[in-house]
Each structure stands twice: as structure tokens, then as C-alpha cells.
Amino acid sequence: MMKVIIINKEEWTKGLERLYDSFRLFGPVKQDEFHNFRQLTKGELPDLKLLNTRLSAKSMVYPQSEKMFEFTLDENRDEHHILKEIRKDYSPQAVIGIRPCDARAFLLVKANFDTPENKDPYWIKSYESNTFIGYACNTPCPTCFCTTAGCGPFHEQGLDLLFVDAGDHYLLKILTQKGENLIIAAGWSSKEHSDDARQEMETLRRAAEEKITARISTDKLKDKKTTELFEALFWEEVAFACINCGTCTYVCPTCWCFDIQDETLGLSGIRMRNWDSCMYPLFTVHGSGHNPRSTKMQRVRQRFMHKLKYYVDKYGDGIQCVGCGRCIRHCPVNIDIRKVCDLMNNFEA
Amino acid sequence: MLAYIEKIKEISRRLLQEGNVDMVIGFRRGTVPMMNEPCFVKTPEDVDNLVWDSNCGINLANYLTNRQEKIGIVAKGCDSRNIVTHIIENKIKRDQLVIIGVPCKGMIDRHKIQAMFETEIEHVTELDDKITIKGVGFEKTLEKKDVLQDNCALCIHRNPVIHDELVGDLVDEQKNIDRYKDIRNIETLSPEEKWRYFDNLLSACIRCYACRNACPLCYCPTCFVDESRPQWVGKSIDPIDIRTFHFLRAYHCAGRCTDCGSCERACPMGIKVRLFTKKLEKDCLELFDWEAGMTLEKRPPLDTYRPDDPDDFIK
Amino acid sequence: MGIEPGRLHFSWISSAESTKFVDVVNDVTAGVKALGPNKTFLKTEAKVA
Structure with missing residues (x-):
């Protein structure tokens, strides 16, 4: 069974600060009137006072514009007219505050970029470099209809960790080995998991799911x-x-x-x-x-x-x-x- | 507003029943607050779908381009000016249209209103000049005049300039409006400051082209950014390419833009794209004493020549 | 849009005004040289990921 740990908010902040040493950190940041994901500079914290980002987290793996190759047309050079792959930074990156819907979306997109027949190296390498720390939705929007679209405000697929704001502390559920590794890097203790924490998270999940009233029918x-x-x-x-x-x-x-x-x-x-x-x-x-x-x-x-x-x-x-x-x-x-x-x-x- | 809706329905029903038009283009109730959806109505029975309120900011002239039918179209002040422009530019014929004029007191700014609240708005109701906003844990009543779209707050042509029917009495036009304060501020910036200002302004642009596509003026069969033989502009989100798109698009609207605000309303990233078109609007007013779409009788300044045209910029 | 005023010129020169043409070209080139290379409205390699 997956562990749910309690982290008080002070420990949370300290842990995030420790992560800069082993990860490139990304998170929601408010620009003008809305939030979007971008890389956080050392010491900068993700802004978790948000409903959801304006653009999805798609660009964390698959940027809107992405260089693939470089080439020269200079015929005096041996490698002219040969496409050469551009080196990229695929060192570990962590996305803090991705909503469960965006994380599940990566799995749907994977069906296109990572199949037995075709493998998109850019997407795959980038995807695999990520650790996704999901932020469960306590306050879903009236336009959210995730619960009838194969997802949900506390959905876990595609995430390595899922946390929820429980007032004076966060509840954090460890979902994968990658998630476990991040906990260690953050210095959060995974020993202090408990059934009470699990129960508390369950209660919050049910409350959030009940708040989602928009539905679609896809059965036919x-x-x-x-x-x-x-x-x-x-x-x-x-x-x-x-x-x-x-x-x-x-x-x-x-x-x-x-x-x-x-x-x-x-x-x-x-x-x-x-x-x-x-x-x-x-x-x-x-x-x-x-x-x-x-x-x-x-x-x-x-x-x-x-x-x-x-x-x-x-x-x-x-x-x-x-x-x-x-x-x-x-x-x-x-x-x-x-x-x-x-x-x-x-x-x- | 209710009186307007009844009148729009009554006129539309009559036009369809008498066979004067094949369709009426108007708005139907949206599925989310502060949004109505442009729609067409082809039978008298469907007329009841039509609505009117302060959420009809999309310019319906955009839906007329190259249509062949006889059309009844619901038109507020700015829509009517773009209909005039469409007629002048041969995008629709005057005798195809029955213009159902709506004297307008402005549309509310959904971006501005949503930004006032931390959770998503669930209901918005409107009574006279008051807007009531409801969401989880909040309810607030705002004065409509405080939450108008920027272009509506500065509007000096609220009444339709051309119409065959009217849904209500003409409204008083706003007087003593300083339309160009923001533009004058930008004009005073040094070239370096201007460069940075526009870099900032456009930094959120995702090149979705919602501004262009919501604009009734942007009807080119192939936009210059979509040309591929030759390709004029790069297609990535490189800042120079983004800037090229916005500036060139604005220039293509010079002397034609009515400041209907559709571009800004449509932008998913909240970019103040009207700053570009308004500069050109201001220049056209100052240099040629021209406001777009006010009359079918005069050609726009950029397709006529007069010996006394200003030419100080030529040395 | 943030381009220095001296970088853009408009002139009206008749085909008979050869000396004016020469003067304008000289003035424009001298003016632009004085400003130095354009550093803003210039795309080198696309600034993307």
C-alpha cells in the first residue's frame, strides 16, 4: 500500500529548497493575472495559490517550439548538409504543483510519442527526466469535468507524488520509486506515514470529487x-x-x-x-x-x-x-x- | 435588456416568417458565465434561442464574410461600423442584409471580472446597470460601468451607424472621452523603452491567432503568416517573429479598425493587443480626420489619394 | 515600435532628379552608419527551447 506522509509547511519549504541541488525545479508562477509553469530560480518557490495554470503542463515535456537539429550549408565543411542533433539538458527535473489532469494527459499523449513501432526521442527523454509532484485539487472549477473524463481531482496516474493542502500541513502520497527518491533528496521523512494521514487524504478526495458537478457521457x-x-x-x-x-x-x-x-x-x-x-x-x-x-x-x-x-x-x-x-x-x-x-x-x- | 431580447426575437421571427432573410445571425446563451455564443437561426421556431446582454462582445460582422444568403444580423455600434467596412470592401452586399441595430451601453470584461476573484465564477446576473457575481463562498455586486471592456469604456459610437430595424431607443453617446491617453504615453517613450515595452507586452503570446481570427477585418484567404511559398515569417514563438506578426497585422487594420475590442476579448493570454491598432486609429483620425465604418459614402483614407494628404514624413 | 527614427527614411525622387537621389542615398547611409548596426529588430537564430 502506498504511503501517505504528513509534512508541516515549514518542512515543506525547507525540503523544496534542498531539491535545487539535485533537480531543475519547475512550478506554477503568477504572471500578470494567471499562472503558468516555468523554471524556478534557486530559492524561488512555486506559487500554490492557484486553480490551475493557464497553459497546461504539456510544455514541460514538449515545448511549443523546440530545436531538433542544426546544420551547415557551407560546402567547405565536411559535415555540410548533414543534420546534427542538438545537445539538450535532460538532467533530472521536477515539476511541483502539476494538477492530476495534466499528469494523466501525458499518458494519453504517450500513446502517440512512445509506441512499440515509433519512438520520439525528444519527448521520451524529456518525459523520463521528469518527476511529477501532483497537487490535488481541493477547489475544482465549475468547468472541470475530470471525474467523467477518466480522471479526477486526486487522480494518481502519471504522477510520482501527490500532495494536498490540508490547512496547516500537506499530505503527501508516495506513488513511485522516483517519488521516493525525491522525498529523500528533499529530506522529508517517509517514516512518519500513518493510516490517519491516509484517511484524511481520502476524506479530502471525496469532498473534492463531490464538488465536481459538470459531467459528460462517453459510454456510447x-x-x-x-x-x-x-x-x-x-x-x-x-x-x-x-x-x-x-x-x-x-x-x-x-x-x-x-x-x-x-x-x-x-x-x-x-x-x-x-x-x-x-x-x-x-x-x-x-x-x-x-x-x-x-x-x-x-x-x-x-x-x-x-x-x-x-x-x-x-x-x-x-x-x-x-x-x-x-x-x-x-x-x-x-x-x-x-x-x-x-x-x-x-x-x- | 429583456426588452431588447423580446424585440430581437420579434424582429427576427418576422423577417424569417416573411421570407425576407434566410438566416438571422445573433447570440445564444453561453454555457459559462459572461460568454454568449454567436449563432444562426433559420426558422421562426428557433428564434427563442436568441439572447442579448452585456456578454455579446464578439463582433458579428466577422460571420458575414463572403456569405451568399440573405441575412438578418444583430448589430451593436461597433458591429455596424464593421458591417459598413465589409460592404465598402465588397465582403458582403448591402442588399443581402437586414441590420437589426442594438443601441449599446457596453460589454463587460470577463477577464477583468474573473481576475477579481480567486475561484472560478459560477453565475453572473445583470439587472439595469448592476452586475452580480456569484461563486463558491462569494457574492458581489458591481457597477457595470466599472467593469466594462476597455474599448467600451472609451466608446463614442454606441448606436448603430447603419440599421434597418432598431431594438430600442438610441442611447446617449459618451462625451468628452479621452480615447488615446495610453497611446500618447507610449509615444513619449524613447526607442529603447518602446522596444522593451512591446517585448513585455507580447511575452505571453502563444501565436494562437485568436486576435486575428476574432477580427472582422482579418479575412484574407491566406494571412501573410500562413504563406508558405515564400514564407515571410518564422512560425515559432521567437520574439521577433511574434512581434512581426502583431505589428504587420495592426498595419493591415489601419484606417479600418473600429476598436470593437474583439481581439482583446478573444486573447487567451490577456494581451492588450488593441494598443497596436489604436495607435493607427489615432493617426488616421489626426492625419485624415477619419473614423472607420461611419459611412458608406466615403472611401477609406488608405485607398484614396488627395493632393493635400500629409507628407511631412517624406524628405 | 522601438526602431530608432533615423533608421527608416521615406523619399520622393523623380527619375530626373539624379543629384537628389545621390544626396539622399549618401545622407541615408551616413545616418544609418552613425547609428551603428541594428541590434533590436533582428532575428539571428530563433530564440526557442
Whole structure:
């Protein structure tokens, strides 16, 4: 059984300070009116007075723009026109304060970047360098629907440690060996675990789960015929308001698409990849100029079909969504995935 | 507001019943507080979906581009000015439209209001000029005038400039508004200070293009940042590329922007993108005595030539 | 946008005004040289992860 330990807040802070010696630390930091993850400078503490970060923790493993190779076009040099991998820092990093939804999202994304056939070295190396210290949600948002999206405010999958704020102390659950190692580095004593602490955490979990009232139904998605869902008449209405910006895909912890670009300056250059979005016409335009997804409706349909139907069918692991609610909160025109999911789940041809 | 909603429904129902339009474009109730969703209504039965309140900040002119149908469109002051611009720029024909004008007292700023509270807002209700916000453990009533979108607080054209129907009496226009205080402040900065100012301003940008796509002016079939043969701008989040996007987009809106605020409202990162377009708006007003979208009778300054155009910058 | 004023010039020169053309080009180059290389609005390698 996994251990739950009690850490008083003073010990917590001291422990975090000790971690700078063995980890690159990342955590939520408030910038203007919202929180985002970034690397903490020595002595800086994560700001845990947050609901959730504006952008997901996706970029901790998979940055929005990432260099992959460098090259030279200088033909006087032997290695000209040869792509050389760029050295990166994959030393251990710890993300403190990641919400359970974002941690579970990495497992969904793993289905794309780390498979028996295909391995994305950038994603895998970065992912493996991480220790995720999850921050359980005592105050979920009205737009959170994680409990019906295969996740939850105290969900443990994808985390190494899970902690919760219990007033004057934190409760910390150790979930993996990596988590155990971090505890040692922080100098927190894992001897003082107790059944009382476990009980207290359970009570908080139940209270948090009860606060989540937004729900989706996904039970019938798998049995729907893809072609019929594809041709459903509701897509025109769903897509009408959409302005085809990339907000939903960029704030989403489970959207993984990217585009590869070469940039040269004089005789030297780099190859990089950037997040891309199925909302953009350029995402699918062919070299010939033909675009198989030339209309807004087709692109909106693609996003929802991918998350709620193609993924369900292909991986057998539920929907490609963890219910973090970011796309709902930040969509400029109020397209709501919960509503679309219900339309799809209840669809009859 | 309720009177407005009834009137919008009544007019829309009549237009659809009489076959004067194929669809009405308006707003329906959103699924989260302070958000309504742009929608279309094609039958008299569906008219009851239409709503109006202080959460209709998205500019509906954006939904008219190149449409072929006959359309009834709900339009507040800024929307109507962008409809004028659309007509002038041949993006829609005047005789395709029945403009349902809405005299407007401003839209509330959902970003600003959410930032006042530590937990997510659950309910927002509106009565006259009071906004009541509710969430877990709090309830607060605010004066609407204190939480308007920045552009609405500075708006001097609240009434539709062009309309076929009106849903209520015209409202008083705001007088003695200093529209450009923030712009004048930036103008006084040295080049180095300006550089840093804009670096800061844009540091959160994720290039989602919500600002561009929420803008009724940005209807180019292929935006310059999306051109790939040749590619003009890098596609990463390099600060120079981000800056290039914002500045060029603003220039493309010169003499056309009505300061409807859709760009700023849409930005998921809370960037004050209107600072760019407003500078150009100010220049157009000072140099050419021009405000965009006020009349169908005059061509915009950037597509006409007059011998007395200012040319001090040419040496 | 933060570019030094002397870096950007606009001129109106007729094809018959060859001497004005020469003067303007000389002035512009001298002015820009005096400012030194552009250090701000300049992309070298993309500043990304």
C-alpha cells in the first residue's frame, strides 16, 4: 500500500529548497493575472495559490517550439548538409504543483510519442527526466469535468507524488520509486506515514470529487458508426461560431500535433518543431495547393472526432481528454466540448 | 435588456416568417458565465434561442464574410461600423442584409471580472446597470460601468451607424472621452523603452491567432503568416517573429479598425493587443480626420489619394 | 515600435532628379552608419527551447 506522509509547511519549504541541488525545479508562477509553469530560480518557490495554470503542463515535456537539429550549408565543411542533433539538458527535473489532469494527459499523449513501432526521442527523454509532484485539487472549477473524463481531482496516474493542502500541513502520497527518491533528496521523512494521514487524504478526495458537478457521457461513443457521426448534421451548427484560432489546441494538455520547420541564416540553420493546430487551414494544405480540410466545419469536426471518436477506437483507452476544462474557459466564442460530447454520444443516425 | 431580447426575437421571427432573410445571425446563451455564443437561426421556431446582454462582445460582422444568403444580423455600434467596412470592401452586399441595430451601453470584461476573484465564477446576473457575481463562498455586486471592456469604456459610437430595424431607443453617446491617453504615453517613450515595452507586452503570446481570427477585418484567404511559398515569417514563438506578426497585422487594420475590442476579448493570454491598432486609429483620425465604418459614402483614407494628404514624413 | 527614427527614411525622387537621389542615398547611409548596426529588430537564430 502506498504511503501517505504528513509534512508541516515549514518542512515543506525547507525540503523544496534542498531539491535545487539535485533537480531543475519547475512550478506554477503568477504572471500578470494567471499562472503558468516555468523554471524556478534557486530559492524561488512555486506559487500554490492557484486553480490551475493557464497553459497546461504539456510544455514541460514538449515545448511549443523546440530545436531538433542544426546544420551547415557551407560546402567547405565536411559535415555540410548533414543534420546534427542538438545537445539538450535532460538532467533530472521536477515539476511541483502539476494538477492530476495534466499528469494523466501525458499518458494519453504517450500513446502517440512512445509506441512499440515509433519512438520520439525528444519527448521520451524529456518525459523520463521528469518527476511529477501532483497537487490535488481541493477547489475544482465549475468547468472541470475530470471525474467523467477518466480522471479526477486526486487522480494518481502519471504522477510520482501527490500532495494536498490540508490547512496547516500537506499530505503527501508516495506513488513511485522516483517519488521516493525525491522525498529523500528533499529530506522529508517517509517514516512518519500513518493510516490517519491516509484517511484524511481520502476524506479530502471525496469532498473534492463531490464538488465536481459538470459531467459528460462517453459510454456510447465507441459503438457509434464513424461514418455516420462524421456526416451528422449538427457539425454545421457546432462549428458556426468557431473562428478557427488555435486556443483550444494550444491550451489543451492532450493535443500533440506539430509542424517541422527549417530556418536558415546565411550558411547555418536549424530544424525545429512547433505546436500545430488542426484548426488552421495550413495544417492540412498539400504541396499542390489542394486542401482536404478546406472548410471551418471540417476542421472543427476533426478536432472533436479525433478526441472523442478516433482516439477511442484506436487506443481503447477512453477519450483523448482529461476534463481539465481549459478549452471551455478560454474559447473566445464559447464552443463547449461537454456539449459536443453529449451531441456525439447521443447521436442517432 | 429583456426588452431588447423580446424585440430581437420579434424582429427576427418576422423577417424569417416573411421570407425576407434566410438566416438571422445573433447570440445564444453561453454555457459559462459572461460568454454568449454567436449563432444562426433559420426558422421562426428557433428564434427563442436568441439572447442579448452585456456578454455579446464578439463582433458579428466577422460571420458575414463572403456569405451568399440573405441575412438578418444583430448589430451593436461597433458591429455596424464593421458591417459598413465589409460592404465598402465588397465582403458582403448591402442588399443581402437586414441590420437589426442594438443601441449599446457596453460589454463587460470577463477577464477583468474573473481576475477579481480567486475561484472560478459560477453565475453572473445583470439587472439595469448592476452586475452580480456569484461563486463558491462569494457574492458581489458591481457597477457595470466599472467593469466594462476597455474599448467600451472609451466608446463614442454606441448606436448603430447603419440599421434597418432598431431594438430600442438610441442611447446617449459618451462625451468628452479621452480615447488615446495610453497611446500618447507610449509615444513619449524613447526607442529603447518602446522596444522593451512591446517585448513585455507580447511575452505571453502563444501565436494562437485568436486576435486575428476574432477580427472582422482579418479575412484574407491566406494571412501573410500562413504563406508558405515564400514564407515571410518564422512560425515559432521567437520574439521577433511574434512581434512581426502583431505589428504587420495592426498595419493591415489601419484606417479600418473600429476598436470593437474583439481581439482583446478573444486573447487567451490577456494581451492588450488593441494598443497596436489604436495607435493607427489615432493617426488616421489626426492625419485624415477619419473614423472607420461611419459611412458608406466615403472611401477609406488608405485607398484614396488627395493632393493635400500629409507628407511631412517624406524628405 | 522601438526602431530608432533615423533608421527608416521615406523619399520622393523623380527619375530626373539624379543629384537628389545621390544626396539622399549618401545622407541615408551616413545616418544609418552613425547609428551603428541594428541590434533590436533582428532575428539571428530563433530564440526557442
